[in-house]
Amino acid sequence: MSTGFLFVAPDPILDRGKAMMVCAELAAREARCRKDAQRAWPTAEAILVHLGRSLIDLGEFDRSDLLRRLLGDWAARVGRPRLAVVGGRNGVARAMVEAPAEWVAGLAPLALLHRTDRRAAQFDVAQMAQLFNCPSDQAEALEVFSIFLRRALSGESRDTVLQPLAWAGDARVAAVCDGQSLPIDDPRDLVAAVGQARSLALADIALPIAFEALSGVQASRPAFILTAMLIAAFDGSLRRPDVGAQAQGAVCASSPTALLELIARRLLQRQNQRHVQSASRQPSEPA
Helix, strand or coil: CCCCCCCCCHHHHHHHHHHHHHHHHHHHHHHHHHHCCCCCCHHHHHHHHHHHHHHHHHHCCCCCHHHHHHHHHHHHHHHHHHHHCCCHHHHHHHHHHHHHHHHHHHHHHHHCCCCHHHHHHHHHHHHHHHCCCCHHHHHHHHHHHHHHHHHHCCCCHHHHHHCCCCCCCCCCHHHHHHHCCCCCCCCCCHHHHHHHHHHHHHHHHCHHHHHHHHHHCCCCCHHHHHHHCCCCCHHHHHHHCCCCCCCCCCCCCCCCCHHHHHHHHHHHHHHHHHHHHHHHCCCCCCC
């Protein structure tokens, strides 16, 4: 009989998924501390938690269920729970449009659920973008980003994932896919944020350095979030420092790390269930 110790092999995909979720929330806090403190709703934490739980419970993206959960969160934040039932949707819609787009953190749970299904991932990203009144060109950019994120999670190298990609759509999005730099005077929108995230991830640098670079060009809050998610999806816990505004000396709230890690684990379990069910019915979709 063997008397050796039993070791459980680490799961690199789970490690990268956990890091991606945690770093998305961390980056939102970092951007608030460095750039501006404008209130955002939904916050990165809210979208990560509520979208994650919705995907776990239903096994698919459901706009109505997500909006219901977010509406309850918003009403609780403003201290008027009845707004979740009476007249709250107008305020929610206004908050979505006016606040910085921290909702892009929702690409993390979608990437976990659809890690092996490119078509489903892009479809749900487009649905989420529509829910948050995102212009079509910026929604396209997020679809492209979902391709990067899923492939990084699966363990493909930076050079492979971020190599020039042909995109038959918006010209600015196609330029980002091709690896081109957008003009400095271009809008600081989600297309630009995806381009910045791609460039910094390709440079293979640590998160604190990436945040310094983004801060130096006054990048948008979504650029911080997308960059952190992509770097974490490539590197996992190796690139998950608690950087929360150390350079600035600011005081930020602690991250809900344990909850986000649990959601990441359960989303991957859901993804495995979906993959097995899909494989039993039809050939799998190419990544």
